[in-house]
Amino acid sequence: MSTVHETAALLPDPVRLRAHLRALALLDSTISDDPRFCSYSFDTGWGPGVEAALMENGSGDDFSVLFTPAGVLIRGFDHESEMSPYGTDDEQVWPGVIDEVPAALRPLLDDPAFCDEGIDAPRITACLWQETDDTTWRTGSAISFPADVEDPDGSGFLFPLLTDRSPEAVQAHFQDHYERPVPLDAIRHVLAGRALTPAICAALNPAAFSDDALLHRIAAHPEVASYLSCDGEIDLARTDPIESIVLPNGLPVEPVAGCNAGGTHYLCGPAARDGSRPVLYTDSEGRASLIAESLAEALTLAVVLPSWHDALAGFRPPVLGSDHLVDHPDHPAVRDHLLAALRLPPATEEQVLGRLLATAARTVPDGFLPSVCGEEDSAFEPMLEPSAG
Numbered sequence: 001m002s003t004v005h006e007t008a009a010l011l012p013d014p015v016r017l018r019a020h021l022r023a024l025a026l027l028d029s030t031i032s033d034d035p036r037f038c039s040y041s042f043d044t045g046w047g048p049g050v051e052a053a054l055m056e057n058g059s060g061d062d063f064s065v066l067f068t069p070a071g072v073l074i075r076g077f078d079h080e081s082e083m084s085p086y087g088t089d090d091e092q093v094w095p096g097v098i099d100e101v102p103a104a105l106r107p108l109l110d111d112p113a114f115c116d117e118g119i120d121a122p123r124i125t126a127c128l129w130q131e132t133d134d135t136t137w138r139t140g141s142a143i144s145f146p147a148d149v150e151d152p153d154g155s156g157f158l159f160p161l162l163t164d165r166s167p168e169a170v171q172a173h174f175q176d177h178y179e180r181p182v183p184l185d186a187i188r189h190v191l192a193g194r195a196l197t198p199a200i201c202a203a204l205n206p207a208a209f210s211d212d213a214l215l216h217r218i219a220a221h222p223e224v225a226s227y228l229s230c231d232g233e234i235d236l237a238r239t240d241p242i243e244s245i246v247l248p249n250g251l252p253v254e255p256v257a258g259c260n261a262g263g264t265h266y267l268c269g270p271a272a273r274d275g276s277r278p279v280l281y282t283d284s285e286g287r288a289s290l291i292a293e294s295l296a297e298a299l300t301l302a303v304v305l306p307s308w309h310d311a312l313a314g315f316r317p318p319v320l321g322s323d324h325l326v327d328h329p330d331h332p333a334v335r336d337h338l339l340a341a342l343r344l345p346p347a348t349e350e351q352v353l354g355r356l357l358a359t360a361a362r363t364v365p366d367g368f369l370p371s372v373c374g375e376e377d378s379a380f381e382p383m384l385e386p387s388a389g
Helices: 004-010 014-031 106-110 167-178 184-191 198-204 211-219 222-229 295-304 308-312 322-327 331-342 349-360
Strands: 040-047 050-056 062-068 071-077 126-131 253-258 264-268 279-282 287-292
Touching (some): 014 040, 014 167, 014 184, 014 198, 184 198, 211 331, 222 295, 279 295, 287 308, 287 349, 295 331
Antiparallel strands (some): 040 050, 062 071, 253 264, 279 287
């Protein structure tokens, strides 16, 4: 028989449990094609001083893990369990499940999110807790479980990724849930608490970060398109370059956006369904540079480091970006909102600057410095200059 008693013995300490639940939410939101259908989520602002890790499988089963200054409370609900309030004669919580919850944590169960209209009891079949000054997970000690039921309170069904936190178990879950392969190395990367990168995101869900998916996402968020066309200087409505260009490496180029200063962004290489291509930028003064290995990287660059042109001219922090921050003191909040809307991973200025410089350095040796079609001696000049200190 699997019950909360067995679950309690397998749970990690609250710090590790929180990190694991945040990783599950991050994995789910990255692997999923539509965030509305994610099972796992993590809300850092559930209530004053309260963070909530949530799971809802869409079939009536859910759990919440509430992290508070007083401790952690785990509430699970298996709608088919005989211990459901809906399955009892008096429509109350099964005896013993929450009777011993400490007074400091008990009010959490009264949250309207855990109570259904028309029933005077929280929606719960399994409950565990650990107070801040404790080191052991607690459960109801006097629960009389229904006889001859393998998983009477649903804890075995609800919490498998909390008791077996191995990368292999997490991989198996998401592959079964989304019915497609999910690379184990990418799972390990996220579970280890390392930051998401465009490469890891693309590995977890190539379709979500393809050129077409990102362009559709921008079209669905007018505020994102507005920012990109102004501060980001990626105006998707401007796809008519001043002149046609060719690349020494023979790759085709597709103009995807322009900017107010007369520059053009190109996707380099043949278009492929669910694929991505390097991004080349040419300005109106005959200069050019690769700026990103994919459209996802280019959008991240435009959002996180709007002054990336200055970076190619040799400027570095703290001078780099200082003028923009003075004019736009709300940029950090805007940045986070835009990245979330685009479903792009968080990134720091240092990270995007490093990627920009590494990519720009490939422009000449890898044959990405263009020339004007049909004109001799018309090669553009590289935009990347030595550091100005």
